[in-house]
Amino acid sequence: MTPDNWTKAIDAANQRLDILLQRASQPQDMSRWQDAPVVMLTEAIAEISISLEELNVLAEELQLQNQELIATRQQVEAERQRYQDLFNFAPDAYLVTDITGIIQEANHIAAQLLQVRQSYLIGKPMSVFVHPDARANFRQLILDLQQQGHIRNAELRIFYKEGETDFPAELTAVTERNRTGKVTSLRWLFRNISDRQRTAQKLREQAALLDITTDAILVKDLHSQILFWNKGAENLYGWTATEALGKSGDTLLFTNNSPQLQQAKKTVLETGAWQGELHKVDKNGKKIIIASRWTLMYDAADLPKSILCVDTDITEKKQLEAQLLRIQRLESLGTLTSGIAHDLNNILTPILTVAQLLPIKHPQLEEDSQQMLELLATSAKRGADLVHQISTFGRNSENNSINLQIATIISDIEQIIKRTFPKSIEIKTDIATDLASVLGDSTQLHQVLMNLVINARDAIPDSGELSISADNLFIDEDFAKQHIGAEVGCYVVIKVADTGIGIHPDNLDKIFDPFFTTKAIGKGTGLGLSTVIGIVNNHNGFVTVSSQLGIGSEFQIYIPSNDSPISLLKFNQILPTGNGELILVVDDELAIIQITKTVLESHNYKVLTAENGIEALSLYNQYQDEIQLVLIDMMMPIMAGDMAISTLQIINPQIKIIAMSGLETMKTLIEFSQAGVKKFLPKPFTHQELLRQIHELISLNT
CATH class of the missing domain: 3.40.50.2300 (Response regulator)
Known part of the structure; x- marks a missing residue:
């Protein structure tokens, strides 16, 4: 029932009463006069009853409206209290300011963050709680807020009481407008993001650690698609993160579907972890050996999600291990042969001496007999040379060291091979003009080069090129770490290269083993390269080799250089005799x-x-x-x-x-x-x- 309806109902009742009074005041027919009062009274009572009934209905409706109004008022008050509770006990700080930034309302969290009473905030400029260095930024935020109607995720430094309150805050704000669209107030929400910034800084530091580590760290899903790729992975494999992310790790890092890879996948899915060695390739196709550790990662539902891989390049380590193993094998053989070398030499000494002495004592021997003695002497010398070669496998065997020029030895070798090697093999030499001298045994180094050029000749099937070069080289610490026997300092490096058939990768680790040969029976003893490495080791040097099938091989001999003046061996060609001593x-x-x-x-x-x-x-x-x-x-x-x-x-x-x-x-x-x-x-x-x-x-x- 509205007030208008109530007024209309009262007016209608009054109109009916007025009509009844007018009828009562008019002259009546005398024949009916005696009954007129009764009739009028009856009608009046009826009209009054109707009016009272209507008034009762209106009164009841009014009471109901009052009850509804009270309930609505209570609901509004409850909603207001609920809003106030939400405002006060919200997890973030809320402030309401006027358009100039004067605080009008503040919740409990705002007071706690600012470390003041809630009532203290009312009427204070919000800029009082902003760091002096950030107040210009705050004023700009107010202007932006009034123009744009909102700002989101702005950062501002909160500061009060000379640093008692000091933290970074994230701000979100909106404007409140009236019906005309005029801004009447500003509503601010802010939160302390110190923990978030510390976490972000920690994550940045961890990310930096992941990037500066020399190990390659990558994450791939269960289908081998790469999800994470650190700087170490870029440095190791050559692929940038942009190039690698989203690609298949199996396709990117492996040349074929190796059994090692399949076993690694199977093990990590069954046990949650795997570690071992994998043979991979980098961006340029270079083969590398990797020590890899895999860990299975799980999602929030504890289901396998991805695989974390940490890869370490151990190619150089494996090469050094191979070098060390080769040296150990040679040393073991040297120890074994030293036990029989003495007896063999004792047997060969009289054979060689007699074979040389008999033609002198008996010049009248027939030519056939002299040839047989010469053959005997030659065979004895070959036997002695064989024992000598085996003896050089030991690291401590000696040489008659003098200060000599490698260039002279190379020139001698060049003259020999040009006269004896097939003309289809082109011989090239390249010797540095300022080549340093070395301290060594001329005969032994001559043997080293002869063994290498003969192997090069045998590796060239029809025609090709054989080159010998020598140059000075300074070995730094990084290079020395990669090669057993190398030390920091000046070296003379001799390279013997050919364009022959090359060495099969499976044989590269075996070529220096004594008695290992790929030549046909009767074509080689398998002692040539063993002798080479034994002699070079005795000269405090080392040997490296590189080879490609169908392209050729190159052996590099490194010998420490020497600055002492050159002296030449002089031998007396006339055999001396005694004076009865x-x-x-x-x-x-x-x-x-x-x-x-x-x-x-x-x-x-x-x-x-x-x-x-x-x-x-x-x-x-x-x-x-x-x-x-x-x-x-x-x-x-x-x-x-x-x-x-x-x-x-x-x-x-x-x-x-x-x-x-x-x-x-x-x-x-x-x-x-x-x-x-x-x-x-x-x-x-x-x-x-x-x-x-x-x-x-x-x-x-x-």
Whole structure:
């Protein structure tokens, strides 16, 4: 019931009463006069009853309206209280300001963040709680808010009471307008984002760590699609993150569907983790060996989602391990062969010496016999060379080091191969004009180059090119770390390259193994490259090799350079003879004693012989004043050579001694432990070497 309806109902009741009064005041017919009052009264009562009934209905409607109004008022009050509760206890801070920024309302969280009472905020400029350095920005935010109607996710530094309140805040604000569209107030929501910024900074630091690590870190889904790719992965594989993301890791990093890869996938899905070695390729197709660790990642529902891979390049490590294994194999063989080298050389010494001596003592021998003796001498020398090659596998075998020029050796090799190699092979040399000298054994380095060029020749089937170059090289620390035996310093690097058939990748790790050869039976012993690496190691150098099938191979020999002045070996070509000097020959091998005695006596020396150290001491005591020199073997029964030498030096400190041995490593032992031993004669020896050393030592200080 509205007020208008109420007024209309009262007016209608009054109109009916007025009509009834008008009728009562008019003259009536006398015949009916007596009943008129009763009729009028009845009608009046009826009209009043109707009006009262209408008024009662209106009163009831009014009461209902009042009840509804009270309920509505209560609902509005509840909604207002609910809004106020939401406003006060919202998780974010709320402020309502006028258009100039004066605070009109503030909730509890705003007061807590600003560390003041809630009532204290009312009437204060919001700029009071903004850091001085950020107030210009705040004023600009107010202008932007009034023009645009809202701002979102703006950052502002909140500051109050000289730093007691100081935190970064994220602001969101809207304008409140009246019916005419005029801005009446500004509503601000802000929150402390210190934790978020710290988390973001931590994430940035973690991301930076992921990027600066040398390991490649990548994440791929269960179908191998790459989802994450760090800087380490870019550096290792060559693909940028833009190029790699979304691509298949199997296609990008593998040349084929390897069993290793399939096993890794199977294991990580079954157990949640896998680690092992994988052979991969980079952007340029270069093959690399990777130590990979895989971890299965799960989603919020604890279902497998992706695989985290951490990859480390171990290509250089595996190469170094291969080098070390090769060196260990050579050292093991050197240890094994040293035990039999002495006996082999003792056997070969008399054969070689007799074969050379018989044609001298018996010049009347038939030509066939002389040829047979020459063949015998040649075979003995080949046997001695074979023993010598095996002996060089040991790291401690010695060389007759002098300061020499590699260029001279290369020139000699060039002349030999140009005369003997097929004309279809083009020979090229390139030697640096300022090539440094090296400290080494000319004969052994000559053998190194001969072995390499012969292998190069055999690798060229019809026609091709063989090149030898030499240059100076400074090896830095990074290069030295990648090659066993290399040290920081100056080297001479010799390269022997060919355009032959190349070396199969499966054989690259075996080519330096003793007796390994891919040549046909009778074409090679398998000792050539073993000898090369043994000699180079003894010169404190190292060897590297690179090869491609169908393109060719290149061997690089690195030898430390030397700045000492060059000196050349000069040999006396005329065999010296003695002047009747007495020589004491000591050896447990009767054949060596006999042939040595024969050689010496045929060249005007006198000889005493002893089969062991005790017998040698006895003879020396008897003929001390006459004996000019002692030739003694180092390995004998009863009393070894070193013990006998020590005793002889006690008897006569000026005694002249030449030590003999079938082990070249014995030379180092003699030099360090026997100061009086000036000469070492390795077995097997020729009669020229025997006579030369005896002559040189006897002539010393005489």
